Ligand SMILES: NC(=O)C1=CN([C@@H]2O[C@H](COP(=O)(O)OP(=O)(O)OC[C@H]3O[C@@H](n4cnc5c(N)ncnc54)[C@H](OP(=O)(O)O)[C@@H]3O)[C@@H](O)[C@H]2O)[C@@H](O)CC1
């Protein structure tokens with residue numbers, strides 16, 4: 001599990017430790033990471049060109065100290081001071097003493113930026129507020145040939161939320177200290193991070209409000225049938241999905257549910273004949289179910305389907321058309337439910353569920369905030385789809401999905417996810433576990449189907465790759481399994 005802590009928690013944890021050893025450990029880890037990157041790129045540190053972008057805080061201080069160390073190993077180091085009167089005095093002195101060149105001239109800085117083998121972004125760390133000023137913002141778009149290493153987090157990304165209010169640097173590698181920060185794992189910030197490397201500095205932060213499941217967590221969560229399992233032990237999922245107009249949604253949701261390990265799928269919708277033709281294992285009879293999925297492509301049947309599902313005493317997943325109907329009814333529609341409800345909106349559906357006071361783009365730009373608001377408003381677990389899918393609980397706890405690929409933004413992909421998550425609910429997982437587990441497997445299946453370097457995939461391809469994703473997780477003992485994920 002990757003745990004991500006807020007700025008306030010990091011500050012409190014840092015305050016409990018002596019500052020000098022903290023800086024020492026952070027700088028040692030940062031310099032070592034840069035030395036490895038330079039060696040990989042140029043064969044050695046000696047003779048390589050390094051540029052430090054230094055702001056006024058400790059992030060700039062750490063970058064200058066690391067620059068000094070690498071200058072000591074023969075790198076040609078220059079530093080641009082973005083707030084010249086306030087650069088970390090001891091770190092600046094150390095860089096000068098090691099032979100580093102210091103400038104405040106933007107033209108010189110940009111020329112060095114374009115030529116350097118490696119650039120250290122120490123403009124701001126967790127103390128960054130608002131967007132970058134113009135002197136720093138030019139480096140967000142300036143051309144460069146070398147690697148950009150962000151110190152603690154890419155400058156311009158909000159550490160607590162992953163929001164990017166203005167210009168932000170785009171790193172190849174981010175070296176972060178002590179613990180992960182939410183902004184490193186939630187988009188749009190996460191998209192600026194590159195490869196993420198954690199340097200332990202001895203922090204002991206409290207429980208994390210944001211976490212990201214890894215391969216080993218998934219392996220522990222996924223249900224495995226015991227020898228005496230029957231279909232009810234594995235879980236029977238009921239699908240109220242598809243319509244004459246949208247039969248495909250039913251087929252894809254069934255495909256996701258069957259490959260999500262459901263003991264059986266009970267289908268109740270209009271295109272039943274087509275469903276059975278494609279998936280002969282589906283049950284069409286009424287009977288016991290352990291979770292309902294309502295909404296994918298359910299069209300005009302949605303109001304009645306939602307009534308039936310919400311009146312049941314089993315977990316209910318509401319997706320697609322079900323969410324539009326729920327947006328019309330408002331949070332009161334879930335008020336009397338004793339069993340849990342899981343909502344799986346994309347940004348547009350989330351905006352509607354939030355009462356239309358925000359746009360889909362605003363939801364996507366501030367994913368943590370809106371997923372939490374929605375979960376609190378409806379008293380339900382919310383899986384907000386999109387790049388870095390976010391799962392929020394009504395109490396504000398969040399799990400962020402680290403898998404996924406932009407190839408997954410394809411028609412019907414959400415139907416597969418709904419069926420898959422429904423199967424995991426039917427198997428007895430809570431929404432808090434089922435939702436991130438489904439997002440993880442779905443994202444991994446998308447990556448496996450898209451391949452490397454990646455090619456377009458259909459929702460059917462994603463469903464077909466689910467068994468491979470499942471096996472990849474089960475093989476989690478070897479680092480990252482076949483997909484190269486894992487921690
Ligand atoms: N503790 C340690 O030993 C180590 C700490 N390290 C890292 O340092 C970070 C915490 O340090 P920090 O508190 O000094 O904050 P940091 O983010 O560097 O700078 C804040 C300064 O920036 C300024 N500023 C704010 N917004 C701005 C903007 N938009 N554009 C430009 N400037 C802006 C702001 O100005 P002010 O608001 O005060 O006017 C203030 O002066 C943290 O990420 C940690 O991991 C490691 O790197 C090394 C070891």
Ligand SMILES: [K+]
Pocket residue numbers: 059121122123124125150151152153154155
């Ligand atoms: K930074």
